[in-house]
Amino acid sequence: MRKFFKLLEERIFQGLMILATYGIAVVLFVIIISILIKGLPSLSWEMLSQTPKGGFYFGKEGGILNAIIGSLYLAFGSTLLALLIGLPVALYMNIHLLNRKKLVNTIRFLLDLLWGxxxxxxxxxxxxxxxxxxxxxxxxxxxxxxxLFIIPIMIRAIDEVLKSVPRGLLEASLSLGSTRSETAYRVFVKQCIPGIITAVLLAFGRGIGDAAAVLFTTGYTDYIPTSLSHPTASLPLAIFFQLSSPVPEVKDRAYASALVLTIIILVISILSRILSRRFQKTKINF
Amino acid sequence: MKRFFKINRKIRNTFHKRWMLLSLIVVIAMPIVLGVGLYLKSAMLLEQTSLIKLLFSKEWKPMQGLFGLWPFIVSSLWVTILALLIAGPICLLAAIYMTQYTKKYFLRMMHPVIDILAGIPSVVYGVWGVIFVVPLVSNHLAPFFNTQSSGYSILTGAIVLAVMIIPFILNILIEVFRNIPDQLTEASLSLGATHWETVKHVLVRKAFPGIVSAFGLGISRAFGETIAVLMVVGNVTQIPKGIFQPGYPLPALIANNYGEMLSIPLYDSALMLSALVLFVVVLLFNFASRMAIIKLERHT
Amino acid sequence: MDNQTKIHIKNLNLHIGKQQILKDINVQIPKNKITVILGPSGCGKTTLLKSLNRLTDIYPDIKVEGSIEIDGQDILKVKKRDVTDIRKKMGLLSQRPYPLPMSIYKNITYGLKISGRRRKRFLNKRVEHYLKQASLWDEVKDRLKDPASALSIGQQQRLCLARGLAVDPEIILADEPTSALDPVSSQAIEEKFVELKERYTIVMVTHVLRQARRIADHVVFMYLGEVVEQGSAEEVFGNPKEERTKAYLRGAFN
Known part of the structure; x- marks a missing residue:
C-alpha cells in the first residue's frame, strides 16, 4: 500500500514535469505561430522597402524601412561602441589582473548586478x-x-570565453617576449574570435530588440537618418506605436513589423549557435 | 630602424593599457553614476515631500502636484509575484525533469528552445500578449472564474512576464541541478529511496539556495520589465482589487509619461524617483540572489 | 551454485551510449568475505559496482544486459518499483563521502524513515547503535543536530558507513572508500571492514595494490572492461596465471 502511494506520487510528479517541459516548448511554438499568422498576410516587399508616405498612419501607403534602417544603425553603432570599451575591459580582467582573483570576481559581481x-x-x-x-x-x-545597457552583457559574455583560455597560453606567450597587451590582442583575441563574435551577436540582439532604452532618447521620424544628430525610428518603437493605433491596417502592419523583428532575432540566434559550435571545434584543447 | 620599432611598441603598449584601464573605470563607475544621477533628479521632489509619503500615498495627481507612487508599486508587486508564482513551479519541474529524468541529448535539444525564448524582444512578447493572452484572459479565464475582464489586466501582464522570465530562471536552475554531484543521488538511492524521494528530500534541499536565488533573479528581471507589460496590463491608475483588473506598474508609468513630464518639473522629478526606486529594488534583489549563489558555490 | 556464493554475475555487458564499458563479465562473489575488484583507473570497476546496485537505472544513456544473481534472484529482472528492496540489501560507500544535506542525526535516520520507521525511540536507538558501529559516536554524540557537512572528511566517510549500515544491508559496496582520506582514517575504515565481514559480504573497488593485498580474501582483476583473472587472494597475488595480471602486479600499469 505504501509502495503504491509512493509510486502514484512519483507518477503524478513525473507527469507534471513532462507537462512543464513540453509546455515551455509549446509556448515558444505558439508565440512564433501567432506572430506568423497575424503578421504574414500584411508583410510585403513594399513594406520592407519604403519609408512611410503621407497618410501612412491612417493605413495608406508606405513601409517601415525607416525603422529597419534606424534599428540597424542603433544596434551596429552601440555594439561597436560597446565592443570598443568592453573587449579591453574583458582582456584586462583576464590578463593583467590574472593574479588578482578577488578583484576580478568583484568586478564580475558588479557587472552581473549591472546586467540586471x-x-x-x-x-x-x-x-x-x-x-x-x-x-x-x-x-x-x-x-x-x-x-550603456549592453556593455555589461558584452563584457561578461566575452569574459566567460576568455576565462576558458588556459593560463599556460599566457605564460608561454609572455615567456616568448611579448608584452601583456600584445598577448591580449594577438593571442587571446585570435584564440577566442568565434566566442567573441557570439558575445557580439548576443549584445547586438539585445540592442536591436530593446524598446525601453530608446523610447526616451532617439525620438521617432519617418525619414532615414543621415547624421548622428538626427532623430531615428526603430523597429520596436514602430511596432509599439503602430499597435496602439485604432486603424486596423496600421495594427496589421504592427504584426508584420513584429514578424520582421522576430526573424532578425532568430537569424542572429541561429548564427551564434553555428558559430559557438564551430568554436568548440577550433579551440585548442590543452 | 629597430629602435624606432621598439619605441613604437612601447607607446602602443602603454596606449593599450591606458585604454583598458580607462574603460574599466568607466564601467565600474557606471552604477554609481546611474544611482547618483537619478537621485539628483528626484531630489527636487524629495525636498518637498518625504520619501515615505511619496511611496505610500495613493494620490497620483500630477497637475495638482500630488505624486503618490503606491498604486504603481502595488501593481508592480502584483504582476511580479504572480509571474513568479506561474513561472517558478514550471521552471523547477522542467529543470528537474531535464537534469534527472532524460537522456543527455534531450537537454541539448531543449537548449535552443530556451535560448530563443530568452532572445525574443520584449516588444514581440507584448504583441503576442495582445493577440493571444488578452483574448485568452477575457474570453476564457475571466468567464471561468465568473468575472468580467477586458483582458488587459494584472493576470495578462503576469502571464506574459512569466513566459519572459521562464528561460532566465530555467537556465540558472539547470546549472544548479547539474552541479549537484551524481554521487549524492546514488547515496540516497542506495539507502532505499526511490528516484522521486531522492529528488524531493535530497536534491531539492541541496539546491535550495540556488532555487531561491534563481527566483530572486527572476523577480528582479520581472520587476523592471517595461514594454511587454505596458502593452497588456491596462495602465489604469488604481490599486487593483483582483487579478482580472487592470494595473499600472512602475516601469509602465515611466514609459508612458516621458513626453509630458518636461512641462512640469516636479513631474519629471517624480518619474525619475520611480526609476530610482526601480533601480534600487532591482539592485537589492540581484545583490541578495547573487550572494546566495556565491555562498552555495563555496559550500559545494 | 553453492551456498558460499552471494553474488553471481553472468555474461554482463554494459553500454553508455554507443561505447561498451563492460564486456561479458562473469564473476562470483563469495559470502562473508572481502572481495576486491582491482584494476587501473578507467577499467570499468566503478561501473560494475554500480550495476550490482542497479544505480545504473538513473542514467537513461546506460544499457545493461546479462544477469546478476543475488542469493539466486536475478536483480536485473526485478521490476522498477521493487528496485528499492534490492538496493536496501546493499550499503554503498563512495570515493568521497557525500553526506546528505541534513543533520548528522537525519543522515542516519533517512533510510529508516524512507522505509516507514518513524518511532522516535526506535530511531534514537538505531542512531546510537550504528554510529557506535562506525566508531563515530563519541565524536558526535553532543552535536547530532549539526549539519553533516560540518564534520571532517574522515568523519563524514564513517558517517556514510553508519548511514549505509542503518538500513540493515547484507552487502557492503565500497568504491575506493579511502582514496580521499588521510592514512589514519583509511586505516580505521580498513580495520572496520575486516571486522564487519563476519556479518556482511563486502565488495570493494580499489586501484591501490597494497590495500588489496592487506585486506582481500578474494580478488577480481579487471582491465579495459574485461575480467582478466579472479580467484582467492593467495592464488591471484601468489601465482597469477595471466600475463596482464603479472604486469599489473609488477606495477607496469601504474
Missing part, C-alpha cells in the same frame, strides 16, 4: 543626461544609451 538593471532605468538616465547636456533626441543619444 532594467533598460527603462538606462533610458530614463540617458534622457536626463541628454537634457542636461542640451542634446536633442538623436541617433547618437540612442546609441549611447543602448551602449
Amino acid at each position: 538593471v532594467p533598460s527603462i532605468v538606462y533610458g530614463a538616465f540617458g534622457f536626463s543626461v541628454m537634457i542636461f547636456l542640451g542634446m536633442r533626441n538623436s541617433l547618437l543619444a540612442g546609441i549611447i544609451t543602448i551602449t
Whole structure:
C-alpha cells in the first residue's frame, strides 16, 4: 500500500514535469505561430522597402524601412561602441589582473548586478543626461544609451570565453617576449574570435530588440537618418506605436513589423549557435 | 630602424593599457553614476515631500502636484509575484525533469528552445500578449472564474512576464541541478529511496539556495520589465482589487509619461524617483540572489 | 551454485551510449568475505559496482544486459518499483563521502524513515547503535543536530558507513572508500571492514595494490572492461596465471 502511494506520487510528479517541459516548448511554438499568422498576410516587399508616405498612419501607403534602417544603425553603432570599451575591459580582467582573483570576481559581481538593471532605468538616465547636456533626441543619444545597457552583457559574455583560455597560453606567450597587451590582442583575441563574435551577436540582439532604452532618447521620424544628430525610428518603437493605433491596417502592419523583428532575432540566434559550435571545434584543447 | 620599432611598441603598449584601464573605470563607475544621477533628479521632489509619503500615498495627481507612487508599486508587486508564482513551479519541474529524468541529448535539444525564448524582444512578447493572452484572459479565464475582464489586466501582464522570465530562471536552475554531484543521488538511492524521494528530500534541499536565488533573479528581471507589460496590463491608475483588473506598474508609468513630464518639473522629478526606486529594488534583489549563489558555490 | 556464493554475475555487458564499458563479465562473489575488484583507473570497476546496485537505472544513456544473481534472484529482472528492496540489501560507500544535506542525526535516520520507521525511540536507538558501529559516536554524540557537512572528511566517510549500515544491508559496496582520506582514517575504515565481514559480504573497488593485498580474501582483476583473472587472494597475488595480471602486479600499469 505504501509502495503504491509512493509510486502514484512519483507518477503524478513525473507527469507534471513532462507537462512543464513540453509546455515551455509549446509556448515558444505558439508565440512564433501567432506572430506568423497575424503578421504574414500584411508583410510585403513594399513594406520592407519604403519609408512611410503621407497618410501612412491612417493605413495608406508606405513601409517601415525607416525603422529597419534606424534599428540597424542603433544596434551596429552601440555594439561597436560597446565592443570598443568592453573587449579591453574583458582582456584586462583576464590578463593583467590574472593574479588578482578577488578583484576580478568583484568586478564580475558588479557587472552581473549591472546586467540586471532594467533598460527603462538606462533610458530614463540617458534622457536626463541628454537634457542636461542640451542634446536633442538623436541617433547618437540612442546609441549611447543602448551602449550603456549592453556593455555589461558584452563584457561578461566575452569574459566567460576568455576565462576558458588556459593560463599556460599566457605564460608561454609572455615567456616568448611579448608584452601583456600584445598577448591580449594577438593571442587571446585570435584564440577566442568565434566566442567573441557570439558575445557580439548576443549584445547586438539585445540592442536591436530593446524598446525601453530608446523610447526616451532617439525620438521617432519617418525619414532615414543621415547624421548622428538626427532623430531615428526603430523597429520596436514602430511596432509599439503602430499597435496602439485604432486603424486596423496600421495594427496589421504592427504584426508584420513584429514578424520582421522576430526573424532578425532568430537569424542572429541561429548564427551564434553555428558559430559557438564551430568554436568548440577550433579551440585548442590543452 | 629597430629602435624606432621598439619605441613604437612601447607607446602602443602603454596606449593599450591606458585604454583598458580607462574603460574599466568607466564601467565600474557606471552604477554609481546611474544611482547618483537619478537621485539628483528626484531630489527636487524629495525636498518637498518625504520619501515615505511619496511611496505610500495613493494620490497620483500630477497637475495638482500630488505624486503618490503606491498604486504603481502595488501593481508592480502584483504582476511580479504572480509571474513568479506561474513561472517558478514550471521552471523547477522542467529543470528537474531535464537534469534527472532524460537522456543527455534531450537537454541539448531543449537548449535552443530556451535560448530563443530568452532572445525574443520584449516588444514581440507584448504583441503576442495582445493577440493571444488578452483574448485568452477575457474570453476564457475571466468567464471561468465568473468575472468580467477586458483582458488587459494584472493576470495578462503576469502571464506574459512569466513566459519572459521562464528561460532566465530555467537556465540558472539547470546549472544548479547539474552541479549537484551524481554521487549524492546514488547515496540516497542506495539507502532505499526511490528516484522521486531522492529528488524531493535530497536534491531539492541541496539546491535550495540556488532555487531561491534563481527566483530572486527572476523577480528582479520581472520587476523592471517595461514594454511587454505596458502593452497588456491596462495602465489604469488604481490599486487593483483582483487579478482580472487592470494595473499600472512602475516601469509602465515611466514609459508612458516621458513626453509630458518636461512641462512640469516636479513631474519629471517624480518619474525619475520611480526609476530610482526601480533601480534600487532591482539592485537589492540581484545583490541578495547573487550572494546566495556565491555562498552555495563555496559550500559545494 | 553453492551456498558460499552471494553474488553471481553472468555474461554482463554494459553500454553508455554507443561505447561498451563492460564486456561479458562473469564473476562470483563469495559470502562473508572481502572481495576486491582491482584494476587501473578507467577499467570499468566503478561501473560494475554500480550495476550490482542497479544505480545504473538513473542514467537513461546506460544499457545493461546479462544477469546478476543475488542469493539466486536475478536483480536485473526485478521490476522498477521493487528496485528499492534490492538496493536496501546493499550499503554503498563512495570515493568521497557525500553526506546528505541534513543533520548528522537525519543522515542516519533517512533510510529508516524512507522505509516507514518513524518511532522516535526506535530511531534514537538505531542512531546510537550504528554510529557506535562506525566508531563515530563519541565524536558526535553532543552535536547530532549539526549539519553533516560540518564534520571532517574522515568523519563524514564513517558517517556514510553508519548511514549505509542503518538500513540493515547484507552487502557492503565500497568504491575506493579511502582514496580521499588521510592514512589514519583509511586505516580505521580498513580495520572496520575486516571486522564487519563476519556479518556482511563486502565488495570493494580499489586501484591501490597494497590495500588489496592487506585486506582481500578474494580478488577480481579487471582491465579495459574485461575480467582478466579472479580467484582467492593467495592464488591471484601468489601465482597469477595471466600475463596482464603479472604486469599489473609488477606495477607496469601504474
